[in-house]
Amino acid sequence: MKTIIIYATHHGTTETVAHLIWSKLDSQSTELVNIKKAKHLDLNDYDVVIIGSSIHAGHNQISIRNFCKKNMPELLEKHLGLFLCCMMEGKEATLNLQNAYPEILQNKAFFIQILGGEYKIDKMNYVERLMLKKIAGATESQSNIKYDLIDKFVQEIKQQAV
Numbered sequence: 001m002k003t004i005i006i007y008a009t010h011h012g013t014t015e016t017v018a019h020l021i022w023s024k025l026d027s028q029s030t031e032l033v034n035i036k037k038a039k040h041l042d043l044n045d046y047d048v049v050i051i052g053s054s055i056h057a058g059h060n061q062i063s064i065r066n067f068c069k070k071n072m073p074e075l076l077e078k079h080l081g082l083f084l085c086c087m088m089e090g091k092e093a094t095l096n097l098q099n100a101y102p103e104i105l106q107n108k109a110f111f112i113q114i115l116g117g118e119y120k121i122d123k124m125n126y127v128e129r130l131m132l133k134k135i136a137g138a139t140e141s142q143s144n145i146k147y148d149l150i151d152k153f154v155q156e157i158k159q160q161a162v
């Protein structure tokens with residue numbers, strides 16, 4: 001069974017999470033791909049597909065949304081896992097997740113979860129800092145990566161791959 005983890009990231013948190021998942025799986029049969037750097041992705045080579053993205057001002061990356069739309073028939077044939085990085089909790093977080101991936105893929109996924117997020121002030125430009133202060137009142141870096149849920153996700157991925 002081959003696994004691919006495809007992700008998009010803005011400030012690197014989704015990459016950190018995707019890399020952590022990858023590092024806990026068999027490196028021989030698991031690939032990690034930043035969608036922005038991928039030239040051609042042939043999903044035929046994989047049995048398990050994991051997709052990760054993050055929320056900025058209420059939306060996840062267009063590259064991931066387009067990828068999901070374009071590859072919908074293939075994705076429906078796979079063992080599919082979906083995750084999202086964001087900082088809001090509760091109702092807003094649930095809404096973020098519902099809007100991030102097509103409903104048909106959400107229903108198909110063996111795992112769909114928010115795995116936390118980070119504010120990296122040093123990576124933000126002036127406008128992003130202003131936006132963050134307005135949206136969340138945050139002015140300092142913060143980390144809220146959900147390591148326990150990442151471990152749970154990894155266990156579920158391993159079960160798909162037997």
Ligand SMILES: Cc1cc2nc3c(=O)[nH]c(=O)nc-3n(C[C@H](O)[C@H](O)[C@H](O)COP(=O)(O)O)c2cc1C
Binds near residue numbers: 014055059120129131
């Ligand atoms: C400018 C800005 C806007 C954000 N907007 C939201 C938001 O609307 N909802 C949310 O839950 N998190 C929001 N976040 C938090 C991000 O989802 C969080 O920083 C995440 O870890 C980013 O992951 P990435 O570095 O992989 O892109 C925002 C962060 C920034 C910097």
